[in-house]
Amino acid sequence: MSPSRDYRIITILCAQFTIMKQLSLTTTIDIFETAKEMSAKEQELIKAAEEACKKAYAPYSEFNVGAAVLLENGELITGSNQENAAYPSGLCAERTAIFYANAQYPETPVVSIAIIAMNKHGIIKNPVAPCGACRQVLLETELRFKKAYDIILVGQSSIQKVKSSKDLLPLSFVGEGLLKSGE
Numbered sequence: 648m649s650p651s652r653d654y655r656i657i658t659i660l661c662a663q664f665t666i667m668k669q670l671s672l673t674t675t676i677d678i679f680e681t682a683k684e685m686s687a688k689e690q691e692l693i694k695a696a697e698e699a700c701k702k703a704y705a706p707y708s709e710f711n712v713g714a715a716v717l718l719e720n721g722e723l724i725t726g727s728n729q730e731n732a733a734y735p736s737g738l739c740a741e742r743t744a745i746f747y748a749n750a751q752y753p754e755t756p757v758v759s760i761a762i763i764a765m766n767k768h769g770i771i772k773n774p775v776a777p778c779g780a781c782r783q784v785l786l787e788t789e790l791r792f793k794k795a796y797d798i799i800l801v802g803q804s805s806i807q808k809v810k811s812s813k814d815l816l817p818l819s820f821v822g823e824g825l826l827k828s829g830e
């Protein structure tokens with residue numbers, strides 16, 4: 648069978664199917680020009696993330712990231728990215744902070760997290776969003792406590808805020824099917 652004939656057959660088969668349904672996903676992001684437009688608590692959280700950023704260990708990428716997590720009990724936990732010569736052994740700032748918070752206060756929900764990144768020139772111009780792996784962890788923390796929380800992404804030119812990690816990770820992988828109780 649010639650390649651051109653293969654193509655013709657596939658075209659004919661595809662033409663027999665129609666799309667049954669379509670799903671549109673919408674993400675709402677609040678955008679602020681500066682932290683001054685935000686609440687005092689949020690400004691404090693952003694400041695803490697910036698301070699955490701300066702403590703990053705990122706000698707390889709020189710891309711420092713800081714995260715600050717506010718818990719419902721008022722505790723403020725910070726974390727920064729920790730790199731390693733064996734690259735996959737490092738950890739992002741968001742997971743460093745969230746895992747520490749969850750390890751120290753396993754019963755306490757998160758209220759908000761602020762994330763900021765810097766290179767040698769200073770704070771990155773546009774807000775830097777969490778990587779896919781961190782989004783999964785942020786989501787599981789939300790599901791674990793059954794409570795959505797604010798995610799604040801800080802850039803030099805603007806600040807973005809979403810009200811749930813589901814906004815950053817639609818159609819996510821969730822562990823319901825993994826739980827023995829969910830059989």
Ligand SMILES: [Zn+2]
Nearest residue numbers: 739777778781
């Ligand atoms: Zn990450």
